[in-house]
Amino acid sequence: MALAAPPARRIRFQLPLELECDDYRMYNPDLSGFSDEALVEHYNTRGLAEGRRANSIASRNHFAGLIPQNADSLEIGPFHNPLLRGRRTKYFDVLTRETLVERAASLEIPGEHVPEIDFVSNTGDLTIIDKDFDFVLSSHCLEHQPDLVTHLRNVERILRPDGRFFLLVPDRRFCFDHFIEDSTIADVLHAYEERRQFHTVKSVVEHRALTTHNDCVAHWTGNHGIFMEEYETRVAAALEEYHSAKGSYIDVHAWYFTPTNIRLILAALKSLGLTRFEIDRLYSTRFCANEFWMVLRTQNSV
Numbered sequence: 001m002a003l004a005a006p007p008a009r010r011i012r013f014q015l016p017l018e019l020e021c022d023d024y025r026m027y028n029p030d031l032s033g034f035s036d037e038a039l040v041e042h043y044n045t046r047g048l049a050e051g052r053r054a055n056s057i058a059s060r061n062h063f064a065g066l067i068p069q070n071a072d073s074l075e076i077g078p079f080h081n082p083l084l085r086g087r088r089t090k091y092f093d094v095l096t097r098e099t100l101v102e103r104a105a106s107l108e109i110p111g112e113h114v115p116e117i118d119f120v121s122n123t124g125d126l127t128i129i130d131k132d133f134d135f136v137l138s139s140h141c142l143e144h145q146p147d148l149v150t151h152l153r154n155v156e157r158i159l160r161p162d163g164r165f166f167l168l169v170p171d172r173r174f175c176f177d178h179f180i181e182d183s184t185i186a187d188v189l190h191a192y193e194e195r196r197q198f199h200t201v202k203s204v205v206e207h208r209a210l211t212t213h214n215d216c217v218a219h220w221t222g223n224h225g226i227f228m229e230e231y232e233t234r235v236a237a238a239l240e241e242y243h244s245a246k247g248s249y250i251d252v253h254a255w256y257f258t259p260t261n262i263r264l265i266l267a268a269l270k271s272l273g274l275t276r277f278e279i280d281r282l283y284s285t286r287f288c289a290n291e292f293w294m295v296l297r298t299q300n301s302v
């Protein structure tokens with residue numbers, strides 16, 4: 001079915017800058033006497049690496065709240081705790097609401113906030129969506145996509161010309177992916193060229209056997225856990241899981257991002273004509289957190 005025609009109305013909104021000097025001073029008292037020029041230098045040479053707050057965004061919920069409530073929005077993969085609410089919000093997931101509630105119960109997670117899922121595809125196929133949106137939001141879903149390029153293109157298809165793609169992405173340095181190397185443009189192009197639809201044995205083994213703890217505060221303080229703990233047992237279990245799935249979806253990470261490597265990957269994909277997305281804002285990972293926030297727009301967005 002063809003997508004609905006974009007409405008005549010335009011959604012007006014403003015995004016905070018990654019570095020807002022007044023906020024950088026306010027949230028970092030040791031910088032109160034710095035000029036704007038000195039603040040820019042400090043942020044680039046130290047503040048980013050130290051995870052300092054440099055803008056008015058208070059939290060992940062505040063970031064999601066930058067999306068206007070009068071906009072038509074889609075949240076990908078809300079599970080038990082959607083970031084977007086309201087009558088103009090739709091949800092996409094790989095499971096129905098009933099199955100998500102069951103999964104939450106199996107994980108001992110309250111399921112009362114699981115929303116009704118408007119679009120369901122057990123393979124994560126966004127092409128089933130027959131509507132377009134002003135905004136799409138994805139929280140900790142990008143890294144799960146077997147083929148990153150096709151996923152980006154599918155989001156482009158359902159965004160209106162001046163729309164935005166909001167992403168909350170785990171920083172592999174400060175989560176259980178710490179010991180796994182950054183993904184590269186070569187990895188992304190390999191998945192695209194083979195039109196990958198399911199996770200590889202490599203991704204399953206990495207996620208099940210090569211990960212560590214998920215305590216982001218500990219990671220920021222240098223405690224990354226024990227690499228390859230119970231290595232042989234975990235590898236064998238991962239291999240068994242991969243073969244038992246027989247090509248069905250397995251919930252593991254395929255990509256390992258940081259703010260630095262995702263900039264490089266997206267710039268390369270755009271230069272190759274494989275995506276029209278470019279970074280509008282990228283809010284780097286803050287101290288004692290394990291995610292960064294990013295807003296993408298297409299070339300014809302303003």
